[in-house]
Amino acid sequence: MKFTIQVNEGPYQHQTADSAYQFTKAALEKGHEVFRVFFYHDGVNNATRLGLPPQDDRNITKLWADLAEKYKLDLVVCVAAAQRRGMLDENEAKRNGKDSHNIHPAFRISGLGQLIEGGIQADRLVVFGD
Amino acid sequence: MSDIKKFMYVNRKAPYGTVYALESLEVVLIGAAFDQDVSLAFVDDGVYQIMEGQDTTGIGMKNFSATYRALGDYEITKLYVEKESLEARGLSVEDLMELTWEDEDEDYEEKPSIILVSSAELAEVMAGQDVVLSF
């Protein structure tokens, strides 16, 4: 079965980023397809490449990135929500005259249409929020 | 696969206190371009999103309530409001914005978009959805 996952909260503040990760991992390990993981609202903060959690804590961005590498996951960060919160990739930073960028390369920035397309293409859209 | 899915946006949070209502509306507007069978549900504090007379001048935030009036132009014409949520908040449908759409098949007659439903009726509508986006 084909899933799209929507993540609405940032890492650490809410468990739901962890829950979304655990669900996505379990679905993939069961042989299901994950069409896309879409990060919205504060969920865009999952994509920061500058997070420095303590050594003995999990690194949620890295967990997503590793999962994406293993299963060729499409991790999409909503551009409107990301810009509002200062989350930029290199292209966006350049285009908007900003001096730095912070999106991990395992994630890509795109529009809200990707969420709707995810809902259309997948058999199930599963929302993780607060 | 069938081309058209039933999408429901479920709004359960009040506007302004958190960003969910505004960003939900942004999804609804983008989603309108995809020609799906779209409806919105206003439940719990979500009913406060469509209160008449919102004025944000004193809080320095954008008043986005007018956008709900434009939904009809995007062919989003089914806005379910749960009666029990209104009553629990001492509200009635008269406290809400008058939201309408123009039916081009009937000489652009203005029709109400708000559909007042009981919990049991809304439960049935929800049970028939293909995709539920919760905000």
Next chain:
Amino acid sequence: MLHTVNKSPFERNSLESCLRLSAAGSAILLFEDAVVGAVQGTKIADAVSAALSDREIYVLGPDLAARGFDQSKLIDGIQVVDYGGFVDLSVDKGTVQAWV
């Protein structure tokens, strides 16, 4: 349909609303802070038990364990699943509605 609830019923009304608006025959999964809604002897236990007459209720075991609850403390009829079971429920029960 699978309804998911992740907030404590003592902090938010999401479980209460889910119980009010979930149709007979649907399934409900309690996870994260909502797992406390599956425990016996709370002020909402009667409402949860009543829902079991026409809906299935599941609770996520890892979240229950993380919060120090033993499965023997659960309301009769509530079933425990792991993340894989959560995936199975979303496959088997149809559309997923999150009560965030």
